[in-house]
Amino acid sequence: MSAATLPNLVDELRGVVGFDGVLAAHADLVVYECDGFVIEKNCPDVVVFPRTSQQVADIVRLANKHGVPFVPRGAGTSLAGGCLPVGGGVMIVLTRMKAIEEINLRDRYAIVQPGVVNAWLNQALKGTGYHYAPDPSSQGACTIGGNVATNSGGPHTLKYGVTVNHVLGVEAVLPDGRIVQVGGPTEDSAGLDLVGAIVGSEGTLAIVTKAWVRLTRDPEGCRTMLGVYDSVDDASNTISEIIGAGIIPAALEMMDQGILVAVEQAFNFGFPLDAQAILLIEVDGVEAGLDAQRDRIIELCKKCGAREVRQAKDAAERLLLWKCRKQAFGAVGRLSPSYCTQDGVVPRTKLPHISRRIREIGEKYSVRIVNVFHAGDGNIHPILLFDERDPEQIMRVLAASTEILDECINCGGSVTGEHGIGVEKIGFMHKMFTIEDIDAMERLRMAFNPDGRLSPCKMLPTAGACGMEQNGKPHEKAIVQIRPGRRAAL
Ligand SMILES: Cc1cc2nc3c(=O)[nH]c(=O)nc-3n(C[C@H](O)[C@H](O)[C@H](O)COP(=O)(O)OP(=O)(O)OC[C@H]3O[C@@H](n4cnc5c(N)ncnc54)[C@H](O)[C@@H]3O)c2cc1C
Numbered sequence: 001m002s003a004a005t006l007p008n009l010v011d012e013l014r015g016v017v018g019f020d021g022v023l024a025a026h027a028d029l030v031v032y033e034c035d036g037f038v039i040e041k042n043c044p045d046v047v048v049f050p051r052t053s054q055q056v057a058d059i060v061r062l063a064n065k066h067g068v069p070f071v072p073r074g075a076g077t078s079l080a081g082g083c084l085p086v087g088g089g090v091m092i093v094l095t096r097m098k099a100i101e102e103i104n105l106r107d108r109y110a111i112v113q114p115g116v117v118n119a120w121l122n123q124a125l126k127g128t129g130y131h132y133a134p135d136p137s138s139q140g141a142c143t144i145g146g147n148v149a150t151n152s153g154g155p156h157t158l159k160y161g162v163t164v165n166h167v168l169g170v171e172a173v174l175p176d177g178r179i180v181q182v183g184g185p186t187e188d189s190a191g192l193d194l195v196g197a198i199v200g201s202e203g204t205l206a207i208v209t210k211a212w213v214r215l216t217r218d219p220e221g222c223r224t225m226l227g228v229y230d231s232v233d234d235a236s237n238t239i240s241e242i243i244g245a246g247i248i249p250a251a252l253e254m255m256d257q258g259i260l261v262a263v264e265q266a267f268n269f270g271f272p273l274d275a276q277a278i279l280l281i282e283v284d285g286v287e288a289g290l291d292a293q294r295d296r297i298i299e300l301c302k303k304c305g306a307r308e309v310r311q312a313k314d315a316a317e318r319l320l321l322w323k324c325r326k327q328a329f330g331a332v333g334r335l336s337p338s339y340c341t342q343d344g345v346v347p348r349t350k351l352p353h354i355s356r357r358i359r360e361i362g363e364k365y366s367v368r369i370v371n372v373f374h375a376g377d378g379n380i381h382p383i384l385l386f387d388e389r390d391p392e393q394i395m396r397v398l399a400a401s402t403e404i405l406d407e408c409i410n411c412g413g414s415v416t417g418e419h420g421i422g423v424e425k426i427g428f429m430h431k432m433f434t435i436e437d438i439d440a441m442e443r444l445r446m447a448f449n450p451d452g453r454l455s456p457c458k459m460l461p462t463a464g465a466c467g468m469e470q471n472g473k474p475h476e477k478a479i480v481q482i483r484p485g486r487r488a489a490l
Contacts, residue, residue, distance in 0.1 A: 037081040044091035053209035061177035074146030080422025086457040114145025133160040151200030153418040158376035172206035175454040205448040222284035224312040234305035235277035236351035258370030266331040336385035343419040344408035379417030
């Protein structure tokens with residue numbers, strides 16, 4: 001942004017949200033130069049904190065007036081660089097829009113503003129007999145707006161589905177500043193499914209300013225088990241056996257030895273430190289039948305080589321087990337100064353293969369990798385450990401990440417199960433989709449975001465994004481990617 005434009009824009013933004021709603025000093029802006037994906041960084045020119053939908057619309061109009069890009073941000077826990085402010089511009093942080101506007105138990109929905117932290121909604125619902133089902137492991141920090149934008153999943157996705165299955169409608173500010181509502185409190189809306197288009201669009205179509213979310217009845221009961229294994233293969237095979245037996249657990253999570261040790265040091269649950277893998281398995285639903293499912297699962301775990309299967313003996317132990325799993329990423333801080341979490345998907349039966357390949361790739365690039373899998377979905381989260389101050393380590397981490405994600409594609413999977421493409425994985429889009437597929441997506445984006453000012457250079461590797469160039473021959477579509485920001489230490 002030109003030095004002449006910025007002071008005017010900052011003044012005008014202060015006119016919209018007040019003096020305390022704008023950050024423009026470099027020392028303040030540095031906090032917003034990246035999200036949970038720490039490898040690529042770029043400072044916004046100004047950060048603004050609206051409190052109402054109208055303020056969001058006014059901010060968008062000002063950014064358009066000055067011809068600068070703008071990017072929405074929730075809690076900044078994106079692991080794919082979704083809220084990296086490519087090209088600088090205005091960052092619109094929605095965390096002050098944090099009201100739960102309505103909880104309607106009779107019609108089973110809640111209306112929330114985008115800055116509501118995922119876990120707050122369930123705290124508010126405690127004791128009502130209902131809950132909000134999408135439960136990303138980051139739920140203590142991430143916002144519902146961010147969940148909607150990335151179509152988040154979580155450990156209970158296997159049975160309950162991802163965010164799109166729980167969003168009935170959204171109010172959103174379009175890139176030209178108009179406020180629209182698509183969907184609403186009722187289950188079925190007529191017309192094109194624009195809610196489905198906005199959910200998972202990674203902030204490239206519109207800025208979500210309100211969401212109508214479905215509430216789910218609490219299950220009558222649950223059984224939570226921990227299978228302990230001497231081999232990752234045995235744990236992986238158990239997953240296919242359980243699902244092959246016709247049981248759909250509410251959650252089926254795997255942690256390997258590397259992460260187990262970090263989690264144990266952090267929480268002292270009593271995990272055996274010599275185990276090569278553990279499976280966290282939960283079934284839920286009506287009480288009748290849960291014991292039978294539990295017994296069958298224990299039988300299958302043992303058949304596949306589990307050396308021990310423990311059961312959470314009470315609600316407190318279950319909560320501790322889930323705390324260990326959900327704080328696993330946090331525990332990684334004990335292992336290295338920085339980490340990069342990958343988010344591939346493979347068919348479930350390929351889990352033993354991909355686990356082996358991850359091990360080989362880690363050795364090839366001398367990168368230590370620990371693993372957490374939403375194994376029931378075939379969703380893998382290899383966590384690559386490094387020190388972001390060392391450029392050479394970053395290069396190895398990037399090369400190893402690419403090789404792991406390429407392998408997921410080769411297995412018939414995808415490069416993202418839930419974290420999205422962001423800026424991190426744009427380079428993989430042409431490996432997963434044909435030019436025609438990408439063109440169709442680009443046309444949809446152009447319909448919403450014709451000037452490309454809302455969150456440029458995210459998700460789609462096409463000429464519409466400011467960081468991409470085509471070679472001028474549409475039938476060849478050779479796409480040259482310009483890196484959006486500086487790389488950590490490079
Ligand atoms: C420790 C850890 C564990 C995680 N576990 C999971 C997991 O289990 N499952 C999972 O799916 N993800 C997980 N994530 C990734 C991340 O938490 C989710 O993608 C989350 O939904 C991001 O929410 P946020 O509020 O932090 O959004 P941000 O990181 O602020 O933004 C994410 C994207 O959404 C856009 N955006 C944010 N708010 C809006 C809005 N109101 N309107 C339009 N666009 C918007 C941003 O521009 C960006 O593209 C994890 C991350 C961490 C750090």
